[in-house]
Amino acid sequence: MFREIIQCVSLGSLAALAYSHDAAVAGSASGGFELRVVSSRAEAVSGGDVLVQLDAPNCCNWVAQLDGRDVTTSFRPAGDTGKVLALLSGLNIGSNSLEIRVRGEIEARLDIVNYPMAGPIFSGAHQTPFLCQTVFNGMGRALDADCNAKTVVQYYYKSTKPVHDDPINRQVNLLRAEFGKIPFGLPAGFKVYKPGRGLPSDVAQTTMSDGRVVPFIVRRELGVINRAVYEIRFLHQPGEPLPTPWHRLQGGWNGQLMYIFGGGLRAAYHQGNLYDWASDHALIAQGYATATSTFNTFFNNSNDVVSAETVSMVKEHFIKRYGVPTHTIGWGGSGGAMQLYLIAQNYPGLLDGIIPYISYPDALTFAQSIVGDCSLLSRAFDHSQQAFTEEQKSAISGFATWRSCGSVARQPEIGISPHNCAPDIPEGMIYDRLHRPHGVRCDMFDNEINVYGHDPKTGFARRPLDNVGVQYGLTAFKEGKIGAEQFVSLNEQMGGYDADGNWVSGRMDGDPDAIRRAYLQGQILTGGGGLGAIPIIDWRSYSDDAAGGHDSFESFATRARLTAANGTSANQVIQILPRGATYDQEIYLDPDPATSFSARRELDLVRQMRQWLDNMATDTRPGSLSEKVARDRPSEVSDACWATSGERIAGDGVFDHLGRCSQLYPHYGSPRTAAGGAFTDDVLKCTLRPIKEGDYSPSMTAEQLQRLRTAFPAGVCDSTRPGIGQEVTRATWQRF
Numbered sequence: 001m002f003r004e005i006i007q008c009v010s011l012g013s014l015a016a017l018a019y020s021h022d023a024a025v026a027g028s029a030s031g032g033f034e035l036r037v038v039s040s041r042a043e044a045v046s047g048g049d050v051l052v053q054l055d056a057p058n059c060c061n062w063v064a065q066l067d068g069r070d071v072t073t074s075f076r077p078a079g080d081t082g083k084v085l086a087l088l089s090g091l092n093i094g095s096n097s098l099e100i101r102v103r104g105e106i107e108a109r110l111d112i113v114n115y116p117m118a119g120p121i122f123s124g125a126h127q128t129p130f131l132c133q134t135v136f137n138g139m140g141r142a143l144d145a146d147c148n149a150k151t152v153v154q155y156y157y158k159s160t161k162p163v164h165d166d167p168i169n170r171q172v173n174l175l176r177a178e179f180g181k182i183p184f185g186l187p188a189g190f191k192v193y194k195p196g197r198g199l200p201s202d203v204a205q206t207t208m209s210d211g212r213v214v215p216f217i218v219r220r221e222l223g224v225i226n227r228a229v230y231e232i233r234f235l236h237q238p239g240e241p242l243p244t245p246w247h248r249l250q251g252g253w254n255g256q257l258m259y260i261f262g263g264g265l266r267a268a269y270h271q272g273n274l275y276d277w278a279s280d281h282a283l284i285a286q287g288y289a290t291a292t293s294t295f296n297t298f299f300n301n302s303n304d305v306v307s308a309e310t311v312s313m314v315k316e317h318f319i320k321r322y323g324v325p326t327h328t329i330g331w332g333g334s335g336g337a338m339q340l341y342l343i344a345q346n347y348p349g350l351l352d353g354i355i356p357y358i359s360y361p362d363a364l365t366f367a368q369s370i371v372g373d374c375s376l377l378s379r380a381f382d383h384s385q386q387a388f389t390e391e392q393k394s395a396i397s398g399f400a401t402w403r404s405c406g407s408v409a410r411q412p413e414i415g416i417s418p419h420n421c422a423p424d425i426p427e428g429m430i431y432d433r434l435h436r437p438h439g440v441r442c443d444m445f446d447n448e449i450n451v452y453g454h455d456p457k458t459g460f461a462r463r464p465l466d467n468v469g470v471q472y473g474l475t476a477f478k479e480g481k482i483g484a485e486q487f488v489s490l491n492e493q494m495g496g497y498d499a500d501g502n503w504v505s506g507r508m509d510g511d512p513d514a515i516r517r518a519y520l521q522g523q524i525l526t527g528g529g530g531l532g533a534i535p536i537i538d539w540r541s542y543s544d545d546a547a548g549g550h551d552s553f554e555s556f557a558t559r560a561r562l563t564a565a566n567g568t569s570a571n572q573v574i575q576i577l578p579r580g581a582t583y584d585q586e587i588y589l590d591p592d593p594a595t596s597f598s599a600r601r602e603l604d605l606v607r608q609m610r611q612w613l614d615n616m617a618t619d620t621r622p623g624s625l626s627e628k629v630a631r632d633r634p635s636e637v638s639d640a641c642w643a644t645s646g647e648r649i650a651g652d653g654v655f656d657h658l659g660r661c662s663q664l665y666p667h668y669g670s671p672r673t674a675a676g677g678a679f680t681d682d683v684l685k686c687t688l689r690p691i692k693e694g695d696y697s698p699s700m701t702a703e704q705l706q707r708l709r710t711a712f713p714a715g716v717c718d719s720t721r722p723g724i725g726q727e728v729t730r731a732t733w734q735r736f
Contacts, residue, residue: 037051078323130268333357364684452511469716533625539574
């Protein structure tokens with residue numbers, strides 16, 4: 001069944017090298033023939049067809065054969081690019097062989113491995129049970145157990161007339177303001193366009209980034225790939241030609257793709273819902289194609305490997321239908337930023353550049369050193385015989401204010417509890433120790449059981465969470481902000497969480513195999529893999545002094561990990577805006593999202609990223625991709641912050657200890673850094689050492705020291721040594 005898809009990921013000139021070269025180029029014979037898959041990696045093709053490029057000398061007649069079938073006539077020139085492309089269909093599931101022959105002799109050969117459109121390719125066995133939600137996403141009933149449904153294409157247009165009185169739009173805007181999402185519907189200021197009825201008189205015009213003026217009519221496409229619902233949008237007037245791999249820049253596409261990643265953190269067991277991203281229309285108005293899927297929103301499925309796999313498959317489908325994008329730029333906040341960083345590290349080539357906002361490095365360190373620790377601290381404060389002031393709680397938490405850590409502490413189930421299922425998962429499906437011991441477990445570890453593996457003791461996923469030896473509040477104690485009795489009492493009260501997300505008095509002892517896998521298989525953002533070779537613009541509005549947990553420390557922890565792994569973080573810039581309404585709030589409440597400050601900011605960031613990628617694409621000097629990404633960064637793309645007056649403060653060193661941006665917007669830490677841990681905040685299980693009396697005297701009594709030894713029978717964390725199993729992730733494109 002034909003299903004068009006959108007996961008707006010783009011394979012640009014640089015991505016083509018990273019994405020195709022390793023596994024898609026055939027060996028060349030003396031005749032100079034070369035074959036490559038341009039729609040995906042050759043060993044990760046899906047859907048039964050593949051887009052192939054042939055470089056052939058003008059020396060002789062050649063014949064192309066796919067598994068013995070003559071497919072020579074499928075190859076034809078792609079415009080004036082000089083490339084010869086073929087969309088080859090009828091692939092077998094599994095291995096296929098494409099050969100170029102001259103007078104019967106093989107001049108080039110390409111091995112292609114094809115998978116079903118429903119997947120999986122590299123993420124491991126499908127999750128079961130699984131709920132289809134195609135109806136809610138506006139596609140009608142699912143046709144099979146893989147939740148496939150008929151592709152839906154809709155059109156809507158920007159109107160020059162007010163449409164605020166439209167009851168449908170009123171309801172959509174109400175949903176957007178209250179929940180930040182809509183299942184499907186019309187954005188504010190837009191109307192339904194019905195092809196075949198002529199061009200409405202109130203269609204607005206828009207000027208694309210390449211200067212063309214076209215009607216502001218949006219083509220919206222919905223389909224299913226890898227069991228996820230995808231969406232793709234770009235400018236297109238019905239009746240006009242659509243882009244193709246041979247004629248890419250037709251209609252309202254400027255050749256660039258934005259891939260959108262959504263936030264949150266929840267397990268799957270369902271397709272999930274598409275979320276409305278109102279500000280996308282500012283990009284669409286300039287000719288960008290935008291895309292997303294339900295598996296690229298962590299609120300639906302916090303499995304980054306499945307997210308990467310879905311990107312690969314959707315991107316492949318997009319390329320086969322519309323052509324290879326010049327650049328793919330990833331965009332996402334919070335849980336979306338986690339995906340951007342992990343995909344760039346673990347599956348390089350899927351994205352050309354990334355723009356994370358209100359970022360965290362990864363879900364695992366977020367769950368351990370923020371969700372878990374803040375929740376445990378909150379409980380310890382409540383049960384301690386000692387009183388703690390707000391200032392003391394802040395110092396112990398590592399955050400600028402306890403309100404930030406405390407706001408996360410009110411949600412201890414995020415990622416850790418198996419009961420943290422989406423509301424649309426029926427209660428009768430959900431795990432209960434007594435009544436449904438075989439029900440679905442919605443913690444992040446069971447959601448990624450293909451990565452972590454089964455714990456033979458419980459049958460559940462292995463869990464890497466650990467706080468053995470962590471001396472919470474150590475820095476505050478050493479600086480005299482809390483007393484010895486407060487420090488000892490706090491650590492006596494901490495405890496941990498068991499496999500069911502329940503508090504227990506003992507510390508959490510992480511599974512060694514799960515910890516090893518987390519580093520080796522890229523669940524921790526270590527800065528390795530492909531992360532050092534991709535342009536990164538990490539930005540946020542400053543909120544460290546407010547509740548919410550999206551502190552600027554996370555951006556700088558990522559920078560520290562990049563530096564530790566690669567010796568440099570020259571491929572990352574950090575930009576901080578003044579305090580104020582969050583980005584998401586402004587998107588959803590602004591009456592004209594195409595012209596809001598957030599939309600203008602998004603356009604400016606995308607423009608900066610495009611310039612950076614363009615510079616790299618035209619750089620023919622020798623050097624690795626990592627060297628190019630550092631030397632080709634435009635001068636205007638730099639570390640920067642904005643004062644409340646509007647002044648832009650930019651350049652190297654603005655975030656140094658005495659830099660102006662650090663003075664305006666200081667960054668702090670986490671409970672683990674406040675416990676003496678590394679600023680990288682990436683140690684899952686610390687190396688232990690015996691307690692030394694000299695570390696605490698003269699302010700600690702002998703009785704308190706003995707209680708501390710009882711609280712830490714195996715010793716305390718040695719911050720001078722790497723963690724247990726800690727290493728930089730090197731392998732990429734791993735399979736599970």
